[in-house]
Amino acid sequence: MPVVPAATEALSRVLDAAEDASPLEAVEAVTGALAAALGAEAAFFLIADMSGRGLVRLSHSTRGQTADGSGVGAGAGAGAGTGVGAGSGTGVGAKQAPDRIDTDERAVVLPFDGGPAEEAVRTQTVQVVPPLPRQPGDEEARQWVVLAPVTERGEVLGLLELSLPGEPDAAAMAEIARIGHVLSFVVIANRRHTDLYEWGQRSTPFTLPAEIQRRLLPAAFTCEAGAFTLSAWLEPAASIGGDTFDYCLSRDALHLSVTDAMGHGVASALNATLCVGSLRNTRRRGGSLSEQATAANLALYEHASATGSEGFATGLLGRLNLRTATLALINAGHVFPYLCRADTVRKVALPVDLPLGMFAETVYHSTDLALEHGDRLVIVTDGMLERDATALNLIAEIARTRALHPREATRRLTDRVLETAGPDLADDATLLVLDWYGGHGTDRATVAGASPGLASGGAPKQ
Numbered sequence: 001m002p003v004v005p006a007a008t009e010a011l012s013r014v015l016d017a018a019e020d021a022s023p024l025e026a027v028e029a030v031t032g033a034l035a036a037a038l039g040a041e042a043a044f045f046l047i048a049d050m051s052g053r054g055l056v057r058l059s060h061s062t063r064g065q066t067a068d069g070s071g072v073g074a075g076a077g078a079g080a081g082t083g084v085g086a087g088s089g090t091g092v093g094a095k096q097a098p099d100r101i102d103t104d105e106r107a108v109v110l111p112f113d114g115g116p117a118e119e120a121v122r123t124q125t126v127q128v129v130p131p132l133p134r135q136p137g138d139e140e141a142r143q144w145v146v147l148a149p150v151t152e153r154g155e156v157l158g159l160l161e162l163s164l165p166g167e168p169d170a171a172a173m174a175e176i177a178r179i180g181h182v183l184s185f186v187v188i189a190n191r192r193h194t195d196l197y198e199w200g201q202r203s204t205p206f207t208l209p210a211e212i213q214r215r216l217l218p219a220a221f222t223c224e225a226g227a228f229t230l231s232a233w234l235e236p237a238a239s240i241g242g243d244t245f246d247y248c249l250s251r252d253a254l255h256l257s258v259t260d261a262m263g264h265g266v267a268s269a270l271n272a273t274l275c276v277g278s279l280r281n282t283r284r285r286g287g288s289l290s291e292q293a294t295a296a297n298l299a300l301y302e303h304a305s306a307t308g309s310e311g312f313a314t315g316l317l318g319r320l321n322l323r324t325a326t327l328a329l330i331n332a333g334h335v336f337p338y339l340c341r342a343d344t345v346r347k348v349a350l351p352v353d354l355p356l357g358m359f360a361e362t363v364y365h366s367t368d369l370a371l372e373h374g375d376r377l378v379i380v381t382d383g384m385l386e387r388d389a390t391a392l393n394l395i396a397e398i399a400r401t402r403a404l405h406p407r408e409a410t411r412r413l414t415d416r417v418l419e420t421a422g423p424d425l426a427d428d429a430t431l432l433v434l435d436w437y438g439g440h441g442t443d444r445a446t447v448a449g450a451s452p453g454l455a456s457g458g459a460p461k462q
Contacts, residue, residue: 011182013037018186023193030186031160034179038172040162041143045150045183046110046117047158050201052233052411054111055159058200060104102199109203120147121156122408124450126177128168144168148180150187151449154224154231154407157187177448184449209240212269216244216276222407223247224451227322227440228254231406232432235383235414235425242268242313243381243428244276248283252322252440255283258432259315259356260334260381271311274299275356279317289319293330293356293364300357312357316350316379320371322440327377328366332356335385338398339369340376345395345402348377371436376402383429384417392420406433408456 014030021029027045035043046055100107112118116127126149131142143163150157160180168176191197206214213236222231232245242261247254257279261271278296287295296315304311314333320326329337329348333355336347348369354362371377378398385394397416401409410433417429435454444451 014179014182014186018190023190024196026186026190027183030183034160035162038162038164038176040164042161042163044161045158045187046161047187047197047200048121048156049109049111049203051203054109054203055117056200056203057108057110058196059106059108100203105196105199107200107203116145117147117159120149120159122456124149124151124447124452124455126173126180128173130167146173146176148176149448149450150180150184152181152184152188153220154222154229154405154450154454155220156222156407157184181448207240209264209266209269210236212266212273213240213242213244216246216272218246218248221410223249224444224446224454225249226442226444227437228320229406229435229437229451229454230254230256230432231410232258233410233414233430235418235429237264237383237425237428239264240269241383241428242272243383243430244272245430245432246276246279247432248280254318254320254322255289256318256320256379256432256434257315258334258379258381258430259313260383260428260430261313262311262355267309267311271300271303271313271357274303274311275313275315289317289328289330289366290364293317293332293353294362297332297356297358297362297364298360301360304357312355314355314382318379319366320434320436325371325436325438327369327371329369330364330366332364333358335380335382337380338378338395340378340398340402341372342374345399347395371438373436373438375436376406377434377436378413379432379434381428381430383425383427384413384431386417386421386425386427386429392416404456405454406435409433 017029017033018026031043031045046057049056116129120127127147129145144167146162148160150160234243241264245258247256259275261268275296278299279292282292282295316334317330319328331350331352339348350367353364401412
C-alpha cells in the first residue's frame with residue numbers, strides 16, 4: 001500500500017477544512033487548522049485594504065468578542081488580538097482607522113507604518129517579530145509573531161499572521177511561506193460567493209459610479225509571468241471620471257488597455273462599461289486589435305446617437321506578441337505612454353487617432369514598438385497629469401521608482417500625485433506598468449506565489 005506523504009495529508013486537511021466551512025468562514029477554518037498543526041497560539045488572515053495602503057482585520061461577534069472588542073479576526077485560535085495590528089507597535093496598527101461595523105461583522109483598518117507587515121508585503125518575504133521584553137510582574141507568555149505574504153502571481157491578497165510560543169527555525173519559516181500561498185487560493189475561491197471580503201477591503205464607502213467602475217476592472221491588478229510582470233492601479237476622483245484598465249493573457253499574446261470615458265458620475269461609468277464590454281467582446285471573439293478599436297468606437301457612437309447623449313472615450317490599446325516582443329499600440333486620443341530603457345525615460349510619441357465614439361467611420365492605426373529585455377512601459381490617464389499635479393515631474397518620478405516591483409511602483413507614483421494635487425482629485429488617476437524580460441515560455445522562479453528577485457528590495461532579475 002503506497003505511503004501518503006505528510007505534506008499531502010496536511011494539504012488535504014487544509015482543503016477539506018475550507019470546503020466543509022461556509023464561504024464566509026472558510027479562511028477562518030483554514031487558519032484554525034493551521035494554528036493547531038503548527039502549535040500556534042493564534043492564526044489570522046489580514047486582508048489587503050483596497051487602498052493598497054494597509055491591511056484589514058475582520059472579525060464577527062457570533063464567534064465571540066474579546067474584552068477589548070478585537071474579536072477573533074478572520075482566523076482562529078487563542079490569544080486573539082495579541083498579534084500585529086492589535087496596538088503592539090510591531091507592525092501595523094499603531095495608527096488604526098475607525099472601526100467599521102455591519103450587523104455582526106467588524107473591520108479594523110491597520111494602515112502601513114513602515115513596520116514588519118509593510119516590509120512583508122513590499123519584499124514578499126516572511127517577517128519574524130520577536131516578543132517584547134518581559135516587564136516586572138508580567139506573567140503573560142511572550143509570543144513570536146510571524147507574518148507571511150498571502151500572494152498569487154504577485155497579487156497581494158493580504159498577510160497570514162501567526163503567534164508562536166518560540167522562534168521558528170528555517171524549516172518552519174519555509175512551511176509557513178507555503179501555507180500563505182495555499183491560503184491565497186482559499187481566499188480567491190471563496191470570495192466569489194460572498195461580499196464579506198470586498199466589504200472588508202473597502203475602508204471608504206463606494207458611490208454608485210464607483211461600484212460600476214470597480215466591476216469593470218480585472219479580478220487581479222497584478223500578474224507575474226515568465227516573460228513579463230504587469231500591474232495597474234486606479235485612484236478614483238471624488239466624482240468618478242470613467243477611467244478603466246484591463247489586461248488578458250492568451251497563449252502567445254498579452255492584451256492590455258487603459259481607457260478614459262468623458263465626463264463624471266454615472267454617465268461616465270456607463271460609457272466606460274460600454275467601451276470595456278465591447279473591447280472584451282471583440283477580443284474574446286478573436287478580433288484583431290484594430291477590430292477591437294473599431295467595434296468599441298461604433299458601440300459608443302451608436303449609443304450616443306440613440307440616446308441623444310454625448311459620449312466618447314480616449315484609450316491606449318495594446319497587443320504584445322510574447323514570441324517576438326513586438327507591442328502593437330493604438331492611440332485613440334490618449335496621452336502618450338512612457339518607456340524606461342536602461343537609464344532613460346521618454347515619452348513614446350505614437351500617432352494619435354480620434355477618441356472612441358466620436359465618428360462612426362473613424363479608422364484606427366496601430367504602431368509597433370519593439371521591446372527589449374529590461375524595458376518598462378508606463379501607461380497613464382490624464383488624471384496623472386491634471387492641472388493640480390503640474391508641479392510633479394512625472395518622468396523623474398518614473399525614473400525614481402524604476403527599481404520597484406510594478407505593484408509597488410504604481411502605488412508610489414499615485415501617492416506622489418496625491419501629495420502634489422491633494423487628496424481630492426479632480427479626475428481619476430490611472431496607470432499601468434509593464435516590465436518586459438523576454439524568454440516567453442520559460443517558467444518563473446517562485447517562492448510561495450511570488451518571484452523574490454522581482455520584489456521591491458529584492459535582487460534584480462538577470
